[in-house]
Amino acid sequence: MADSLHIVCPHCHTTNRVRQDDLAKAPDCGSCHQRLFTQHTVALDEAAFERHIGRNQIPVLVDFWAPWCGPCLQMAPAYEQAAAQLEPAFRLAKVDTEASPALGARFNIRSIPTLALFVNGREVARQPGAMGLADIVRWARFHAL
Numbered sequence: 001m002a003d004s005l006h007i008v009c010p011h012c013h014t015t016n017r018v019r020q021d022d023l024a025k026a027p028d029c030g031s032c033h034q035r036l037f038t039q040h041t042v043a044l045d046e047a048a049f050e051r052h053i054g055r056n057q058i059p060v061l062v063d064f065w066a067p068w069c070g071p072c073l074q075m076a077p078a079y080e081q082a083a084a085q086l087e088p089a090f091r092l093a094k095v096d097t098e099a100s101p102a103l104g105a106r107f108n109i110r111s112i113p114t115l116a117l118f119v120n121g122r123e124v125a126r127q128p129g130a131m132g133l134a135d136i137v138r139w140a141r142f143h144a145l
Helices: 020-025 046-055 070-086 101-106 133-143
Strands: 004-008 015-019 060-065 091-096 114-119 122-128
Touching (some): 004 020, 004 046, 015 020, 046 091, 060 070
Antiparallel strands (some): 004 015, 114 122
C-alpha cells in the first residue's frame, strides 16, 4: 500500500500501518486499541526512542530536556500545545536526558532544551534553547519539508 504509513503507537510502541487518508480520522492502534494521536507529547526511554525514530514514517520532533532545567520547564507547556497543532503530521516526543543519559551522549546534546527533528530515522535539524509555541510549530514545519 503506497498510500499508507507506519505509525508507532505512543502507548504500546507497536508499529501500525495507517492509510494517509485516515491520519486525521483518529486511528486506533491495532494492538492496544488506544488512539495513535492524542495531541500530547510522548515520553521516550531508549528502547521506545529507537522504535519511534526508526519506524515512524512521519517526522518525529524530540525535546531533549531535564527536570532540573528552568528553561526546559518554561518551554514544556508550549511544546505540549505544539503537539496538538502538529499532530497527525508529526509525532512530538520528549527525552529526559537525566533518565536516558546515553541518548543525550549519543546525539551530543550539549545544552538543554534542545529540539531535534528526525525524518525517516535521520536527524535533519536541531535547535538549542527554549522557544515559544509559534516558533516551535514554524521551525518544525519549515525543517520537515
